[in-house]
Amino acid sequence: MKKILSILALSVCSVMSAQAAVVVIGAPGAGDISASDAKKLFLGKGSKSAVVYELDEGNATRSEFHSAVTGKSDSQLKAFWSKQVFTGKGNPPATVSSASAMKSAVASNPNAIGYIDEADVDASVKVILKP
Amino acid sequence: MRFNLKALPLAISVAMLPAYAAAEDTSDEKIAKLEQQVQSLQTAQTESLTERFSFNGFMTGAYISSDNNTGYAGATTSANFDDGSKFGLQGTFAITDQTQAVMQLMMKGSNDWEVEAEWAYISHRFENGLQARAGKLRVPLFMYSDYLDVGYAQPFVRPPSEVYDAVPFTSYTGADASYDIEFDDSTLTIQAFGGQSEDSGIDIGNVIGANVNWTDLTWTLRAVYGQATLDGTVTRQTAVDGGIDPSTGLPISIDVTVDILDIDDAKGTFVGLGGSYDNGSFLAIAEWTRLEIDEEYPDSDAGYLTLGYRIDAFTPYVTASYFETKDNDVRTNPVHAAIFNGERTAYSAGVRWDAMDNLALKFDVTHATDFGDTSGGFDTNIGQEFDDTTVYTVQFDVVF
Numbered sequence: 001m002k003k004i005l006s007i008l009a010l011s012v013c014s015v016m017s018a019q020a021a022v023v024v025i026g027a028p029g030a031g032d033i034s035a036s037d038a039k040k041l042f043l044g045k046g047s048k049s050a051v052v053y054e055l056d057e058g059n060a061t062r063s064e065f066h067s068a069v070t071g072k073s074d075s076q077l078k079a080f081w082s083k084q085v086f087t088g089k090g091n092p093p094a095t096v097s098s099a100s101a102m103k104s105a106v107a108s109n110p111n112a113i114g115y116i117d118e119a120d121v122d123a124s125v126k127v128i129l130k131p
Numbered sequence: 132m133r134f135n136l137k138a139l140p141l142a143i144s145v146a147m148l149p150a151y152a153a154a155e156d157t158s159d160e161k162i163a164k165l166e167q168q169v170q171s172l173q174t175a176q177t178e179s180l181t182e183r184f185s186f187n188g189f190m191t192g193a194y195i196s197s198d199n200n201t202g203y204a205g206a207t208t209s210a211n212f213d214d215g216s217k218f219g220l221q222g223t224f225a226i227t228d229q230t231q232a233v234m235q236l237m238m239k240g241s242n243d244w245e246v247e248a249e250w251a252y253i254s255h256r257f258e259n260g261l262q263a264r265a266g267k268l269r270v271p272l273f274m275y276s277d278y279l280d281v282g283y284a285q286p287f288v289r290p291p292s293e294v295y296d297a298v299p300f301t302s303y304t305g306a307d308a309s310y311d312i313e314f315d316d317s318t319l320t321i322q323a324f325g326g327q328s329e330d331s332g333i334d335i336g337n338v339i340g341a342n343v344n345w346t347d348l349t350w351t352l353r354a355v356y357g358q359a360t361l362d363g364t365v366t367r368q369t370a371v372d373g374g375i376d377p378s379t380g381l382p383i384s385i386d387v388t389v390d391i392l393d394i395d396d397a398k399g400t401f402v403g404l405g406g407s408y409d410n411g412s413f414l415a416i417a418e419w420t421r422l423e424i425d426e427e428y429p430d431s432d433a434g435y436l437t438l439g440y441r442i443d444a445f446t447p448y449v450t451a452s453y454f455e456t457k458d459n460d461v462r463t464n465p466v467h468a469a470i471f472n473g474e475r476t477a478y479s480a481g482v483r484w485d486a487m488d489n490l491a492l493k494f495d496v497t498h499a500t501d502f503g504d505t506s507g508g509f510d511t512n513i514g515q516e517f518d519d520t521t522v523y524t525v526q527f528d529v530v531f
Contacts, residue, residue: 040313040318043348057488070348071349072411075488082283086187086284100164101167
């Protein structure tokens with residue numbers, strides 16, 4: 001019963017979060033990027049100087065971001081990074097635990113890129129892509 | 132020293148504070164933000180010390196069983212937990228931002244769980260983007276060569292053996308260089324490799340090759356060429372009747388190694404084409420390969436097509452694959468013909484279930500048939516006792 005309740009709660013949550021949009025953020029001085037650049041960066045390709053931040057695994061905003069930008073589900077993303085890790089091609093981006101941690105990480109580095117829910121955007125960061 | 136380390140993030144945060152002055156925050160919000168800043172800088176600092184070393188692993192546990200003893204994927208009629216099971220550990224040490232040392236240790240049930248280094252190399256990324264690696268590396272002939280043993284990274288229980296078993300060696304000692312060319316929506320990677328290897332007493336020298344890989348992260352297209360010189364003697368283990376043991380009255384069987392074929396600096400070439408499509412729900416993978424080796428060692432063509440469709444955590448898939456030796460007329464010696472001539476077609480149906488966060492369960496039924504007038508390519512079926520085989524696999528794949 002508890003399981004059913006939590007599944008119900010989760011599905012309600014996901015319906016609710018579907019209404020709020022995820023946005024890609026950079027430092028205040030950062031320029032806009034394209035959706036394909038964002039997809040590349042979050043899959044470890046493209047510019048090597050970019051510093052990419054992800055939210056922790058299991059975070060609903062993370063799942064929402066990836067379904068919009070990289071088109072990968074949580075397990076597909078995990079399979080993708082296991083390919084990269086076990087071939088020495090790259091490691092998954094550093095993770096942060098919350099929207100505020102994401103904002104301070106991105107705000108302090110002009111090369112940083114991350115994502116948060118649009119509702120959490122403030123003046124410390126700039127929205128550089130609305131996927 | 133410790134004091135300095137602790138004070139540094141604070142000093143940096145204080146120095147950064149004016150950047151936030153523009154935002155009209157209450158002092159409470161400012162303090163919260165400052166605390167966050169200190170925390171993230173402190174985290175960054177610990178990371179810089181501990182993140183140089185990373186440790187990852189993967190594991191596959193497989194149960195394989197077959198309706199007969201043809202020997203597909205090592206399967207027999209009795210339950211087998213060894214042949215498909217493996218365990219790998221990888222350590223990566225970032226020497227600098229551009230240079231890293233990687234070591235991957237593998238233990239496989241099919242290899243009596245002996246520890247072997249599948250990867251052991253140093254890689255360096257140059258300023259111009261060229262990445263060079265030297266050490267023990269995987270021979271990058273197939274689409275799944277680089278993560279052959281990482282079942283979690285594959286949709287199927289195993290890459291189709293019709294294609295993947297044609298080349299008996301999977302790693303080499305040498306060096307490679309790769310370069311990424313970035314387009315607006317896609318990436319082209321060019322890789323060149325060279326070195327040497329060894330398999331079952333055969334020296335595989337002058338390994339040299341190149342591949343090109345283009346991907347827009349939905350479509351992937353790939354072409355590869357490789358060549359090598361083979362030198363040595365092909366041997367086979369065989370059981371010889373040793374008469375009757377007088378103490379037990381049971382027949383004795385003696386394992387002997389028999390020389391089958393001398394290979395004297397034979398040149399081998401390999402050509403492969405591959406493509407895949409993955410839009411997040413629909414999945415298609417295809418590869419075609421051609422192997423040609425001088426003289427009697429078999430030349431073969433092989434290929435497969437896998438189609439899959441994701442429904443939430445379940446990915447059902449089907450695969451059709453084939454392999455065929457192309458130079459049967461060269462082998463006039465009937466023993467060589469019996470051992471090396473081979474052909475078969477295999478059909479698989481299975482499902483991958485992403486049951487947990489880093490665990491996938493897979494179920495697969497593979498039916499191999501159309502052996503023609505050959506063993507089907509199985510050393511265990513040289514007497515052509517079997518015309519087909521059905522293999523059942525239940526497998527779990529984990530990454531950590």
